[in-house]
Amino acid sequence: MFDQLSDKLEGVFSGLRQRGVLTEPMIREGLREIRRVLLEADVNFQVTRDFMKRVEEKALGERVLKAVSPGQQLVKIVHEELTSMLGERRSPLALAPIPPTVIMMVGLQGSGKTTTAGKIARKMKREMRQTRMVACDVYRPAAVEQLQTLGEQVGVPVYAEPGSQDVVGIARRALELAQSERDRVVIFDTAGRLQIDEQLMDELKRLKEVLKPAEILFVADGMIGQESVNVAKGFDDALDITGVVLTKMDGDARGGAALSIYGVTGKPIKFLGVGEKLDGLEEFHPERMAGRILQQGDVLSLVEKAQRSFDQEEAAKLERKVMGAGRFDLDDFLMALRQFQNLGPLENLLKMLPGVNSKMLKNVKVDPQRMKHIEAIITSMTKQERKRPEMLTGSRRVRISRGCGRPVSEINRLLEQFKEMQKFMKQMKGLQGMMPRGGGMPKLPFGGMR
Template identity: 55%
Template sequence: QVVKVVYEELTTLMGGAAARLRTAGQPPTVIMLVGLQGSGKTTTAGKLARLIRGQGQRPLMVAADLQRPAAQDQLATLGRTLGVEVYRTAAAGSPVAVCQEAVSHARARMLDPVILDTAGRLHVDEALMEELRAIKAQMKPAEILMVADAMTGQDAVNSATAFHLALELTGYILTKLDGDTRGGAALSIRAVTGAPIKFVGTGEKLDALEVFYPERMASRILGMGDVLSLVEKAEQAVDEKQAAALQKKLRAQAFTLEDFRDQLRQVRGMGPLDQLIGMIPGLSRMKGLPDSSEQERELKRVEAIIDSMTPGERRRPEVLNGSRRKRIAGGSGTSVTDVNRLLKQFGEMQKMMRQLMQAGKGGRMPRNLPFSLH
């Protein structure tokens, strides 16, 4: 009951519900990203563009950091990778002029929203704030989002406060929440500034940006896991048609090593195993769990073994004699023992599925299932 009360209070303190992006009355909507160097601002611009494009919009990213050509090059590279247009200029000028030209370009090309990747500094200084205030005054952005590194703890809170005082931020994007951080910075930033956290970065990949849900972060801070995010990741990784086809195969007892490999790829597509384990309530605190990096390597070994088989062998593993197993081991960079272990485990899994299907038809639980709960 105490945990429940603390959980509800934390959820309320962090905003209660997810805060959505604001939109302008007349398109394009301007989203201004600000923050210190090293917080992941430019990469976050790419992640945000990818997220928005996935909702059916056509964003434009703007290289408004004229101090660092490398930042402009990075944004251009991200744009090519994502298939999102990037506006940059080689001519010397002011950041305000670049932003104005970019918005005119977006309006002419019907691109919306416009994401401004502004300049950062190693430390908060007045010259930076003056430049950002000028962009805000001219562009009147619907959103001014600060990108803050969750790993820096109190420093993130201090810089968030400074940026908020200078620019009246509309929200925050917390990056690097994929490590050991439980999200205390999210609680502190919201409590100190009153501005909502709108997104969180959970990894290095461009799809690792999620809407911030206060109730899920409260669960994470209390070590209760985050099952809802895990379910969402699974839904994104699994194709509905593939899932229906797989279910049909399972019922028909026609599950093959090819299907098994596809399932492994979907699990790996959900993200690092240690991240998935951290979302399951209580599991991350259990002792004696296998090292997640070793588990990742094992999944790759299994996939390599299956890839080294012919399509016929994957469909009918019973044809795998000694010489074939030796060939597969050589082709996958593993040992014959590894191949034998995989085939034995797959055989046991098929046996278990047959028993479960038969039991389902008869309305009873099967006995002597080939796995142990201990």
């Protein structure tokens, strides 16, 4: 989402970094460019003005003008103020001291409330909190069925009264059930509209009065820019929301809503929705997001993502084999690729590394079918062949090709890449760190990359 904004800001900063000394006119010119970039990204005008005022006050200070690297100092100031604009620090979900914790999902129709409810339910269950979802959207066709389907997928019960339109009654009875069942978290999926109206707000106010929620999360579509900021303010004025979830953040919108919503409402962004899959929910860290926007990377989030996605037992077994006396074979190779695939698209992972920008990724083309092809090739081998790939003669490769439906040339390429990986693993043995001695990372076997 922030690719365009990030690239334009980097263009401004790269010009400033090339200058050994920054004069006041140079800084003012750079700040004007930053202001233009933010407004083009659809950041709220008042938020932009306040942001630029703070940056200018710091940037024109004597300490900066006499700094050894004034361009880098300006980047540091912008990073600090971007962090402040985004909320300063992470704001986790508020959990009630006496269960259950009640969470109300509110927002316009189509913003992704129901899917987000399922994502949060999945997160709560993974944190070992007994969770229930409640279908309070009784107006949108198939809304109840959608929530029930999501509940089945994440293994969380859903309370619903199909056919009933007594929303407050449904909520009250669901809460009573949750209390009797000793649920820890109850998530209420409420109705939305195409736009804010009095009837919708009245219903939500009555629900709030009955439920006394610990969290009222406004779900905003990150693709609609400034309009979502205005809608957030409307919901906040009526309900005093406690936090925001920005959805569709994997799209190509300009990103102004994410940069504006905290400044306009004063309410923290708690989560980002990235994709339709139920694992596509990220905790929002203002400082890390500022780092991403300024192309400083987000290694901490990448590490956390790996910890969540990897099968720890399998990863530990692979590590023991690689770092010990074991032989790294094609079964291990396939397991490592499957673990890596759980992290998501390669392009998204590379963006979290410092200094990687969208221009660098233009030539990175990953064939989504490549992983399936690799699995088909390796599983078409005998167990002995997977243990000892050097025994794969020409005739054996032809047999494997027939078995998996892939050309022999593709099998040859995979085996070459496997040899590179074996060399890399040998280099890792005996090293204290994670970087191979004198070599770089081997080429990843996803094909279609150049």
